[in-house]
Amino acid sequence: MHFKLIHPAPPGEQMRSRDSFIYMYRLMKLLGWFPPKGGIKRFLYRTWTMFTFVWFTFYLPMGFLLSYITTIKQFTAGEFLTSLQVCLNAYGSSVKTYVTYTNLNRLVKARDLLEKLDKRCSSTEERGKINSLVARTSQIFLIYTFVYCFFVISTFSSNTAIGRLPWQLYNPFVDPKESTLHFWIASIIECIIMWGAVMQDQTADIYPLLYSYVIRDHVRMLTERISNLRTNPKLNEDEYYEELIQCIIDHRTILQYCDFLRPVISGSVFTQFLLIGLVLGLTLINVFFFSSLWTGIASAGFVVCILMQTFPLCYTCNTLMDDCDALTYAIFQSNWKDARRSYKSTLLYFMHNAQQPITFIAGGIFPITINSNITVAKISFSVITVFKQMNIAEQFKSG
Numbered sequence: 001m002h003f004k005l006i007h008p009a010p011p012g013e014q015m016r017s018r019d020s021f022i023y024m025y026r027l028m029k030l031l032g033w034f035p036p037k038g039g040i041k042r043f044l045y046r047t048w049t050m051f052t053f054v055w056f057t058f059y060l061p062m063g064f065l066l067s068y069i070t071t072i073k074q075f076t077a078g079e080f081l082t083s084l085q086v087c088l089n090a091y092g093s094s095v096k097t098y099v100t101y102t103n104l105n106r107l108v109k110a111r112d113l114l115e116k117l118d119k120r121c122s123s124t125e126e127r128g129k130i131n132s133l134v135a136r137t138s139q140i141f142l143i144y145t146f147v148y149c150f151f152v153i154s155t156f157s158s159n160t161a162i163g164r165l166p167w168q169l170y171n172p173f174v175d176p177k178e179s180t181l182h183f184w185i186a187s188i189i190e191c192i193i194m195w196g197a198v199m200q201d202q203t204a205d206i207y208p209l210l211y212s213y214v215i216r217d218h219v220r221m222l223t224e225r226i227s228n229l230r231t232n233p234k235l236n237e238d239e240y241y242e243e244l245i246q247c248i249i250d251h252r253t254i255l256q257y258c259d260f261l262r263p264v265i266s267g268s269v270f271t272q273f274l275l276i277g278l279v280l281g282l283t284l285i286n287v288f289f290f291s292s293l294w295t296g297i298a299s300a301g302f303v304v305c306i307l308m309q310t311f312p313l314c315y316t317c318n319t320l321m322d323d324c325d326a327l328t329y330a331i332f333q334s335n336w337k338d339a340r341r342s343y344k345s346t347l348l349y350f351m352h353n354a355q356q357p358i359t360f361i362a363g364g365i366f367p368i369t370i371n372s373n374i375t376v377a378k379i380s381f382s383v384i385t386v387f388k389q390m391n392i393a394e395q396f397k398s399g
Helices: 017-030 040-074 077-102 104-119 124-160 180-227 237-290 293-308 311-333 341-354 370-377 379-389 392-398
Strands: none
Touching: 017 104, 017 124, 017 180, 040 077, 040 180, 077 104, 077 180, 077 237, 077 293, 104 180, 104 237, 124 180, 124 293, 180 237, 180 311, 237 293, 237 341, 237 370, 237 379, 293 311, 311 341, 311 370, 370 379
């Protein structure tokens, strides 16, 4: 398949900022999140939506729980940890999927606001930056897709190769012990359900990163416009003032964009922050004490997936705050000294409002920053320490 958007569009073809989300919205449509407006197609699509939510969002976490209730004595330590680490993440994924799906209107409204910002990108340089932005965000989406799919494929392959089910999900319809055929049927069913759930999880993880990444570029372009205020000798004072007003409107649009996103990102990231330390700890215990080479590779792939759920977003939010600081400095350092009084007073008002950085708070508690990500990830070391001090690994192996 040719992914056209991962390459910057040629100079004669102008992309839009909203094109940064094309691949993500295609995945959302595949998952059943954007039904047609009417007719039989809407009914059939809604049936598919219900199917994906029943199996990927509700059955998967319940399948793990029922498996523990019915067959917990049959698990080895490695099988149990492999299952448990994914189980915990599956519950978090279901919550994130629900938060994202019920707030899709906010994502759409924020995306539509980008049209206003794009209209201000009139120069060839700014249009080129938008083309590059679309290519970078498309590449990010495909990287996430590759990593998340690698986890599914590696876990499926490494476990079926040694004759055990990949995730040990409860299945009342097929008994894998009856025959080799039943084993493969059960394994493929697990793989399909897990793949769908992983795609839902990817959607809930990628949208905060893409949306924040896009607005970063617009903040930077706004900073450059502010730096160029009152530098064109062909314009008069009225036109200078109008340029300043347009920059203020751009800043308000950016703030409105972020206001649409905050409730969605807050719920999704808060859920992941609550789980990341425990899930990472269990996964690392599995890698260090119970995994073979191939199952260890699959678990290592899962660790990468967990880290990608929060770290890139936290880094982007950190740099967004730095960009806001640069915006404030640009306002102060712009060419305003010999401007008329009305221009100066308006610039002062603008600088006062711009001094508040754009921040996102997870659950109203954790600032979405690198420091917060490191703090919650450190819980994994506490989990490993308790595990070693209680000598649980030896007890599992001797038992």
